Amino acid sequence: MTRTAVSGHKMTTMKALVFHGPNQLALENRPKPKLVEATDAVIRITTTSICGTDLHILKGDVPTVTDGRILGHEGVGIVETIGTHVMDFHKGDKVLISLITSCGRCSFCKKGMQSHCLHGGWLLGNSIDGTQAEYVRIPFADTGLYRLPADIDDEAVVMLSCNLPTAMECGTLCGQVKPGDSVAIVGAGPVGLAVLLTTRLYSPAEIIMIDLDDNRLEVARSFGATKVVNSSDGKAVEQVMALTQGNGVDVAIEAVGISATFDICQAIISPGGRIANVGVHGKPVALHLERLWAANITLTTRLVDAGSTPMLLKMIQAGHLDAKKLVSHRFNLSEIIKAYAVFENAAAEQAIKIVIKN
Amino acid sequence: MTRTAVSGHKMTTMKALVFHGPNQLALENRPKPKLVEATDAVIRITTTSICGTDLHILKGDVPTVTDGRILGHEGVGIVETIGTHVMDFHKGDKVLISLITSCGRCSFCKKGMQSHCLHGGWLLGNSIDGTQAEYVRIPFADTGLYRLPADIDDEAVVMLSCNLPTAMECGTLCGQVKPGDSVAIVGAGPVGLAVLLTTRLYSPAEIIMIDLDDNRLEVARSFGATKVVNSSDGKAVEQVMALTQGNGVDVAIEAVGISATFDICQAIISPGGRIANVGVHGKPVALHLERLWAANITLTTRLVDAGSTPMLLKMIQAGHLDAKKLVSHRFNLSEIIKAYAVFENAAAEQAIKIVIKN
């Protein structure tokens, strides 16, 4: 009887990481989420992760995230309950949660731009409660979840919630990487390193990784970068031009989000090249049209649509994409405050992606 | 005997418009050009034109153009002499001169980027003497000339030397205009109006022309613009957003080359849209990545490669492209100084393209 009571208690509240304004995080008891729409599912999270964007939120840079929000948009879990109009999933299914919520019927969804879905987009851990909790409610479950084989490694697959599709779509695909290309990636953080992994799927001849931190550059080298450039001396441009016989690169991928790194991309791009912006920017940058107007370049920006997720999942399953090597640290949900601290100090902690286990 | 002497004189000198530093133009006698390389041809010009870029040169904005240079990169004429390795042309052929010189064998030419040909590019009236003269030497004649039927209208075809391929490639093709799109063209000068003509080949649903001058906007309307916006009140953005039910446009084409017009493009582009820069810029612009990083836009820059020239010629011949309506004024070569004055005062003179007849 006591046991029933306890069990009942467990079923109605859960642990969750809650944002309470800039630099205010708390691990709290919150009501377990319930179905709201018939197309919702509630997922019991088994693995989640912390994204660089979560740090932006923590600093107060993302005004759509308000006090009381449960953070997190990455996760793997088990279907707990489904709405009456969820067609493709059942209680007990192991699933990957996509960061992108999409209705599947609006004009943006119909053209594959789910990032701008009129009824969705990036909602989780932003305008609705997210995945850094024991449970999460997923709207439009049929389009926002992917079924997983029971034996797949959570740690590899959780990289597909946000990190690898972002790298693939905003970096590799927007950059139109082709076999034989020379590619520079500016920023060897978790997204830049994921861009390195997805870019290799297109067999460029050269991948030049640029960062301020030698440790991260060593990781990049171990992930397949053919050249590394430490930009802390302010001479990254000269070094890249020397490494490319003065030609510059075919593709420059910005994976930081500040003016200095965007400038490097503009300076090293060869005529006909592509600059793919992946970084989240807080300020305008100077675009050097006085020089680039005649350079036949293509510059792209993108919020991930997650259309590449099924392909990336297939590649992990086929053994052609070792997503797990992005994981540098593991914590339990009870330690998530500490995990954030480690991630905020990523360079010193040699952190890439931090996985949270429930 | 006198006649022979005069004739001899006529054969060795010619009239040519010569640049002598900022704001210094003179119509002078210059030696008639001779073949230098075996792949050269000398063309007797029958029709040429003045390009907006010539005005930039006149202001001293193009440092590669030095004192003594014959200006002009547009022209139709008759082959006068050919080098021993010109394969496809003969004396007496009527030809169109492309602004782009290309070797046809370098890495850029092989990938269709003749604008950046390692042995060519935009040379005419820039780093070598140009077409605003009685004769011009054309390097790599086989790739730089197009044979014309004897009965074609020079005035229509001379628009293919620079104006229409620039509009097609840097504007319409880079903007990926598709049937049903909404397109805004910022700047209704000769290039913007040419963009309007080439954009219509892809049947957008809406073409919104934006300019400061009501006369030019009326011309745009007569060319097929579905909406016009006079931006002199500083409210172009609000007007375009109202005309598009708040959605913005699928394609924004910048055809001026200044910060204010580039800003309009950034403000009216819808998620997933394309900004095609056609204007020649002298200064950096601010790129609003703090907003656009998540907007899935594609921004392009391009120097024309002239690969679209054969297609555009076919369209003129088939009667599907009325290039001649771009011509607003006609002068003889002897009046070219006056023609420049009219073109410099284009709005008041209601000038679009000015054709020079020899």
Add this chain to the structure above:
Amino acid sequence: MTRTAVSGHKMTTMKALVFHGPNQLALENRPKPKLVEATDAVIRITTTSICGTDLHILKGDVPTVTDGRILGHEGVGIVETIGTHVMDFHKGDKVLISLITSCGRCSFCKKGMQSHCLHGGWLLGNSIDGTQAEYVRIPFADTGLYRLPADIDDEAVVMLSCNLPTAMECGTLCGQVKPGDSVAIVGAGPVGLAVLLTTRLYSPAEIIMIDLDDNRLEVARSFGATKVVNSSDGKAVEQVMALTQGNGVDVAIEAVGISATFDICQAIISPGGRIANVGVHGKPVALHLERLWAANITLTTRLVDAGSTPMLLKMIQAGHLDAKKLVSHRFNLSEIIKAYAVFENAAAEQAIKIVIKN
């Protein structure tokens, strides 16, 4: 009381055209359709049409259509009732019905191939009851209907249920028609003529229409064909080669579905050209790889996905696509048996598309 009874009767039965095996059609009273799934809508049909595929069905060529099926996959109407999970439509909305039913969430829908939707595809008037009736049930109403302005012309818009998207996607887009191209369309029936309309949106330089019937060729000419070839003398290939200076065409579009017309396409395609098959074929054809293996051609087949429908609707609304001129005959639903007879005898009756009014 009597009136109530009659009214009740009217509300539960309806007139519908029913297939009873090869060459057996009947206009019958059938129960008015009801919602089955929560994502369904029931539409009161105001306008429908007869498609060439309906004639194939009538001949018994489409085995998925069984005795008792209400035919028709084209229609415009008014929303009568909606299921509890229809989000975007309400009773009284005027709507266009797409021939393609799509779930919006399966792997095919996610990549824009709704024709092969795992839960849909071409179902209407095929494996479920269709639109040649007073009412029809539409599954997945949110993805299968398009809202129409109240004042739009039904006759123009009903061409968007099947005819024009098929022409656009299977013909024009698969054929990659570009400005300046020479295009041959083999077959000037309702689909071939629709291909002509959609192909013109891309401004080819030449559109050569090939058919056995001079009347249809005259219609083609009035729709914008630049050349017409009557193939009844068996010399279509020679004529097309002569019209193209021996080069052949850039794009050949097959809009009949038999070996003879497919052979013409293979014989007139130029190196680098595209053959787009639109016709519904009942037998294999010979592919002349002994000649084409080295010809750099692209051959496509396609069942329409209807992704182009919103764009085509926009083009009709903008006045850039005169779909209504495809309509040659009009009948009331009570006369539909006669309408089929006219359509079966299309050449003699000078019929293109036949519209049925309720």
Add this chain to the structure above:
Amino acid sequence: MTRTAVSGHKMTTMKALVFHGPNQLALENRPKPKLVEATDAVIRITTTSICGTDLHILKGDVPTVTDGRILGHEGVGIVETIGTHVMDFHKGDKVLISLITSCGRCSFCKKGMQSHCLHGGWLLGNSIDGTQAEYVRIPFADTGLYRLPADIDDEAVVMLSCNLPTAMECGTLCGQVKPGDSVAIVGAGPVGLAVLLTTRLYSPAEIIMIDLDDNRLEVARSFGATKVVNSSDGKAVEQVMALTQGNGVDVAIEAVGISATFDICQAIISPGGRIANVGVHGKPVALHLERLWAANITLTTRLVDAGSTPMLLKMIQAGHLDAKKLVSHRFNLSEIIKAYAVFENAAAEQAIKIVIKN
């Protein structure tokens, strides 16, 4: 003096493999080739190879090859003499010879379809003398040769004359192979195995190699095929469908050139898939449009344009493409008759590519 005479003799004649009609080959003394056009170069061959097409010629299947022709279109060598208008090469340069001769200025060259160059195409060892000799004359040397570093391995690079660009362009690029795709390659001969190498550059999830010969299938596995199917039991289709959970493959590449292998491709292609024909066909095949008309497939044919050669060379130099492993046998030019015999008996001899050293 005697020595001078001998040397003079050596300079005017050379050993060459000459075709004398079906099944008639002879290694003969022939005059050393001389420059004909100013754009020619004469190359001293250091390494050549035998192509499957040479066996077709030997059987008499290629009517453009006439009695007296020196065979061969693959080669690496040293520039011996250059015409007065060869711009980019000098005596002594180590060069790769492309099988494709191209003028660089005709309409086909300008659109990257050098295979159909109006003044070139596949000429070497076909309509002009080829590379299986001590020397060869190369027309349009500037576009038909690629400079090599002195220390590069001839055996790897000679695979770039024909084999690898054919595989890349006609197979991998035409098949639009993408990361995550399932690809079937029908035929594990030298071209099919080269397709396997170039296809891996795009990281498909599955590469299924189909052949009649277990040895070749083992080679395919060692080259990276993820599955192999021996089709000698006539059940290749069933096996591929089983390996793909009944879905079929995204890309089917035909690398044999007969009806039976083309049929396999048609039977295993999934909706939306691409069939890329690489094989040289001597007869028509049946195209199953009665089934494929609605399958949204794209079928391509192509003669190699060799535009991918610089990229492939870069990939070899960067160590990302191990071309040399295609070489199974090596002979001297004096043994070339024997080398042909081995290649004609390739399966029993376990031959892939046979290299001939001078």
